[in-house]
Amino acid sequence: MKLLKNLKATIAVVAFSIPFIGQASAADEIKVGVLFSLTGGLSIVEKSLSDATLMAIDEINANGGVDGKMIKPIVEDGASDPKTFNEKASKLVIRDRVVTVFGGYTSASRKAMLPVIEKRKNLLFYPTFYEGYECSKNVIYTGSVPNQQLNNYIPYLVNKLGKKKFFIVGSNYLFPKEMAKVAKKLIEANGAEWVADEYLELGHSEWGSMVKKIKDSGADVVLSNVVGDSVISFYREYFNQGISQKDIPIASTVTSEIEVAALGGKYAAGSYTSFPYFQAIDTKENHDFIKRYRAYVNDPNAVTHVTMVAAYESVYEWAKAVEKSGKTKPLDIMEAAKGVSIDGPMGVMTVSPENLHNSMTPRIAQWQEDGQGKIVDEYDVPVQPLPYSAYGETANNLFCTASGLDSSKL
Amino acid sequence: MLDTVFIGLSIGSILLLVALGLSIVYGSMGVINMAHGELVMMGAYTTVIAQTYLGFNLFAAIPLAFIVCAGLGLLIERLVIRRLYNRLFDTLLATWGVAILLQQAIRLEFGLSFFGIHIEGLGPGLQSVTLPEIMTESFTVGEFVIQPYRTFIILVSALLAVLTWFLMYRTRIGQQVRAIMRNPDMAAACGIDVKKVNALTFAYGAGLAGVAGVMMSGFKTVMPDMGSSLVVDGFLVVVVGGVGSLVGSIVASGILGQLNGVVAFFSNDIIARAVVFAAVIAIIIWRPRGLFNYKGR
Known part of the structure; x- marks a missing residue:
């Protein structure tokens, strides 16, 4: 058995060394x-x-x-x-x-x-x-990664906009759930609270019940991790049920220029997104x-x-x-x-x-009627990435280092 | 609570809108039209195109989408369905093929994208339709928020249901359709031109899908894949309501819509969907032929 394994390894090595001969010619x-x-x-x-x-x-x-x-x-x-x-x-x-x-x-x-x-x-x-x-x-x-989108976002919503009650909503898969985990920590650390954490399947397009729930929940801001074409029906329903983005703004981590273009600027106007890039960035x-x-x-x-x-x-x-x-x-x-x-x-x-x-x-933009974001807040310096921030990773206590993942910290 | 009933009613009306055309075609011709969702999609794209190039608003797009989709339906009937009568499974596959063709036609801009030509409003991207102002400004009566667009959809589907009832029960052609539903051979023996009536029925069903598409475009994303999930919902209604029964379709969409709305209110939409499917299964076990059905065929 061991012999066979060695043989396999040898073949693999031979097979692998041939390509490099070819590569040298080009x-x-x-x-x-x-x-x-x-x-x-x-x-x-x-x-x-x-x-x-x-x-x-x-x-x-x-x-x-x-x-x-x-x-x-x-x-x-x-x-x-x-x-x-x-x-x-x-x-x-x-x-x-x-x-x-x-x-x-x-x-x-x-x-x-x-x-x-x-x-x-x-x-x-x-x-x-x-x-x-x-x-x-x-x-x-x-x-x-989440800390780069949320670290300044949640404090901005809580301190600058004075929002105290978060309604977290997302599409039902990994990304929104991990985002929610990081967000909840930050919400609590900033002295605000979250009243709900709800998920709908990917591509869901009937938002009547969910938006009504948001309205009834008493939340004063919605943190949205909704992705894809659901974004369009979500924002439209929000507008149609007469909720003003001024009173209860949607703060998204996903909605970009693409979704806003498909959605129509009118429906997105007044809502927020946090990203490192917006088309509206005013540099040469x-x-x-x-x-x-x-x-x-x-x-x-x-x-x-x-x-x-x-x-x-x-x-x-x-x-x-x-x-x-x-x-x-x-x-x-x-x-x-x-x-x-x-x-x-x-x-x-x-x-x-x-x-x-x-x-x-990280930058925060508020969407305008013309479908572009107006940058309302940005960090002075680039923020360090912490891929394990949902599990307690901090800049002084990295879980993922050059030598690999320290899984004992998880 | 009133809000919840309204949402349920709205969901039900959308179901009915999609199911109406499907139910007529399935009932009268025994054809399971898998392309029905794609016809809805074509209706939605008609709205987008009409808005971009002709400056039509949503209301003006309704008759246009009806005509476009009915014409398309007539074409599909002539080219495909007519050759496959009494071959249920073949029509199932064939119309599924048509569905894929239609989807790709939109996605590839009728093949023009191969030549680097881009038609604004087509292609794989998301499209949006602007609603007239009066359709978006909600107003409140007491505690109750009235959403004009959802109310409009409820009215349109009620109107289409009445129109369909009128056509089926108060006109000569409707009588012929009902005769064909009961027994096509006997109807033919009595001198009804089954082919012609069937072609018209299919075109009418497709036209209804087109109108549904216009309605959908106002609050769903318009994209090439939008139809495939709609056809499933449509079939749920048809199966629960009973094949070919207009009353059945109306009642079934009402029940399923309310069930969805109420369960979503107390838990969430994912569970609501599961409950709806469970209810459909239970109803089929209890009454395999649906809540209302014709004898015969």
Whole structure:
């Protein structure tokens, strides 16, 4: 049995060393995978992530590439299906021998790619804000984690707006539940209370009962972790039942420019969202970015949103890491990415050497009638990522460090 | 409490809106139209397109969506359904295929997106419809909040139910449809042009779906997938109410809507949905042919 195992290992090593011979011949280009859903229900958002990634690659190539090498993107379609993400990730890593995959939007798709990426010692850049509770050494996370969305959000709602009673509502899956966990701690720490914590299935579109419940609950603010197309029917019902965003504002952690555009600015006006990026950020970098993106996708009205910008910046972060290391092996890039810092449309982002998440600047926006957010509050400095903040992780007591996850702290 | 009854009534009226067309087609032709939800979706997109290009508001889109979807229904009947009479399972599969075709047609903008042409209002994204001002401003009577749009939906579905009743029981063509429901062969023997009547029935059912689509567009997300969940709700009503029974559909949608609203009020919508499904199962066990049904066929 042991002999068999050794034999297997030998074959694996042989099989693995062959690819590198092939790689040497194409030394003037670096292959990377771009894996988002181009079809299916999630393509609404993920198509823009794919576009933003490819646009960044084009820009870098137009400026002479990375260390004189061109980046060659291999685009695959995850088809809104986690299983397909797994298969396509395998294809990219094993057959195309990419050195990095840029991809994934939902946590389900990330979890599906993870075994392939980790087993093959490859590298994934994941752009979505997500629930945390992950400490992979093969993923650079360019989206925010709960503490970066909520740490200034809850105090703002309690202290600046004077809200004392939270109604927490979300779609029924992992992200909203983890967000609620972090939020409850912060609500209590700030001397406010939460009166309800309710969930509806993904894609739920009949909000009559829930909105009535909110109205009857006596809450003075709603913390919404509702995702996807449910957002539209939720905000509309809220408006139709005559609840004013002035009295009981919806404070969302998910609603971005995309949802507001589909919803109609009128229904969202007055509600809040916390994200590191809004299209309304008034910097030259951001204005230029919006202009370039609209030209790239050939749509003068295209909206930009947080995950899309993170996908775009991922490529620049990656390029900087490749230049720094001078090598193109996935784990060398990961090692070099630690501490890499870039300044783009959403401000300064820095990869944490400990947990490979990014520090970034949380902002709070209030939505206006025209479908854009007006930034009402922002941190002075980028906030450190704490993927385990729901379980008591603090800046002085990290659970996820360069040496891995300390599970005794959980 | 009145609020809860109102929400239940509103949910029920939406169910009825979707189920009405389905029930007529299923009842008179024995065709399970899996594409019904997609016809609703087409109705919703008609509203979006009419608003974007013709400046139509929601009210003006109602007759337009009826005509567009009825025309589409006629086409589907001619090309597919007509060739599959008396083959229940084949029509099931065929109309499901039609459903997928319609969904993809919208998603791929009738194939034009392959050539890089983008039609505003189509494609895989979410679309939105602006409601007329009077439909969005809610007002209160005492404790009770009146939502104009939900009230409007209740009125429209009541109106369509009355219209359908009138067509079925007070016109010559309705009489023929009912004759076909009871026994198609006998009806044919009596000189009824079954093919023609069936084509018209299907077109009418599709037209009703179109109107439902206009109503849906006002408070649900308009997107290519929106129809697939609606057809399930529609079937629940048809099955509970009894195939081909107009009264059955009305009663069933009322019961299921109220059940949903009340349970959602006391617990939450997820449990309400489970209770609705459980009730449907119980009713089917108790009365396999639904609450009201015709003998015959």
